[in-house]
Amino acid sequence: MNRVVLVTGASRGIGAATAIKLAALGYKVAINYKENGQAANEVKEHILKMGGQAAIFQADIIDENAVVTLFSKIKSELGALSHLVNNVGILKPQMRVEQMTAERINSVLMHNVTPYFICAREAIKHFKAHHEPNRCAIVNVSSAASRLGSANEYVDYAASKGAIDSFTTGLSLELAAYGIRVNCVRPGCIYTDIHRDGGEPDRVERLASLLPLRRGGTSEEVANAIVWLLSEEASYVTGSFIDLAGGK
Ligand code: NAP
Numbered sequence: 001m002n003r004v005v006l007v008t009g010a011s012r013g014i015g016a017a018t019a020i021k022l023a024a025l026g027y028k029v030a031i032n033y034k035e036n037g038q039a040a041n042e043v044k045e046h047i048l049k050m051g052g053q054a055a056i057f058q059a060d061i062i063d064e065n066a067v068v069t070l071f072s073k074i075k076s077e078l079g080a081l082s083h084l085v086n087n088v089g090i091l092k093p094q095m096r097v098e099q100m101t102a103e104r105i106n107s108v109l110m111h112n113v114t115p116y117f118i119c120a121r122e123a124i125k126h127f128k129a130h131h132e133p134n135r136c137a138i139v140n141v142s143s144a145a146s147r148l149g150s151a152n153e154y155v156d157y158a159a160s161k162g163a164i165d166s167f168t169t170g171l172s173l174e175l176a177a178y179g180i181r182v183n184c185v186r187p188g189c190i191y192t193d194i195h196r197d198g199g200e201p202d203r204v205e206r207l208a209s210l211l212p213l214r215r216g217g218t219s220e221e222v223a224n225a226i227v228w229l230l231s232e233e234a235s236y237v238t239g240s241f242i243d244l245a246g247g248k
Contacts, residue, residue, distance in 0.1 A: 001135050004079045005230070006030040006070075008119060009088035011040035013192035014141060014165055014226075017219035018085055019043055023052030028078040032070065032088075040074050053078070061088045061115040071122040082128030083230050084123040086116040086164075087141045091157040093199040105156045105178045112160035115164045116140055116167055120182075134179025137150060139229045140168050141222075144188040144245040161186075165241065172239035181238040182227040188245025189216045212247030 003026065010019040011033035020043065023029045029047060031054055033040040040056040047054040059070040060147050074081055090111045092104055106163035120138055145154075146161035165184060172182035189211065195203040204216035225242045228234055 001082065001131065002079045003027045003082050003116055004074065005029065005031060005083040005085065006060045006074060006081055006119070006123070007085040007087055008115070009034075010085075011036045011043060011056075013061075013194065014187065014190065014219045014222045015085070015087040016043045017223040018087065018226050019054065020046060020050075021220070021223045022083075022085075022169075022230070023047040023054055024050060025227065025231075026052075027083065028052040030070075030074045030081075032059055032061065034058070034060050034088075061119070062110050064118055067115065067118050067122060071126065075126065081123050081126040082131050082136050084119060084138045085124055085141070085226055085230070087139065088112075088115060089141060089143070089157075089161075091154050091194060091198045093197075096152055096190055097155050100156060108154075108156045108160050109163075112157070113163045113167070116164055117121070120171060124175070124180070128178070134230075136179075137181040137183070137230050137234075138171070139226045140164050140182070140184045141226070142168070142184050142186045142241070144186050144243060144248060146186060147243075148248070167190045168241070169239055181229075182233070183234070183237060183239070184241045185222060185225050185229070186241055186245065187217065187222045188242045188243075188248055189214050190219060190222055190244075192219060211245075215246065216246055217246060 003025045009015040010031040059066040103143040142163040145158035150158035168184040189204045208216045
């Protein structure tokens, strides 16, 4: 099987680590990014140096037309998509719900929820048209926030991840009869740039000692779970969640 995977938001953080691990296993990797072409190119070069195959694709994941174009470009450059990692997620500066505007909340939902549906929709078309669907799989990146609520920080973000948990359950049931598996990872405090966007770059350091494992996690530790869920080793796993949150 020609395994072609799209990792959305693969220029940095968890997406970049996942792209590199998948390439090492022989997947052809579509590295999506929004702005940071240099970082995306570094991920690609890293993969090529390892002897893997990858290409970079700029597309703003909130733009439905751009996503449709992205999938056809991937098919032309790497082949029809067989696996999807829905990874892009954003958060906004920390604040309480009583301070939040509709504009902010809508922006979080527009980035963190709708694109997961649209990317899955396009992926399913490619799975059914070009592959044995029962060899295809999707992993959604949610968050421990969906269980914990992110009080005083970003309840809007936590709620968007709650939507991804429900999306995972519903989509996995819709696709189970085709053998297409849909699973989810829920990272906790992971060392990436996302915390800077929340206004607290050192957030993981602040919280690390409060976690049962007494440390933050790495993008590679999350990527290990994503890679396993996508693989044939997880062939009887669908609608499942792996929590990578240091025991919280
Ligand atoms: P990150 O380090 O902030 O990286 C974000 C990635 O997403 C970058 O590659 C960025 O591209 C891309 N991106 C952002 N907006 C985009 C858009 N509109 N279209 C296309 N690409 C876009 O993020 P991360 O921490 O690795 O997070 C990855 C996922 O894990 C998210 O869903 C996040 O919610 C989840 N998560 C993270 C943590 C954590 O502690 N880090 C915990 C729980 C869950 P550019 O480089 O071009 O900007």
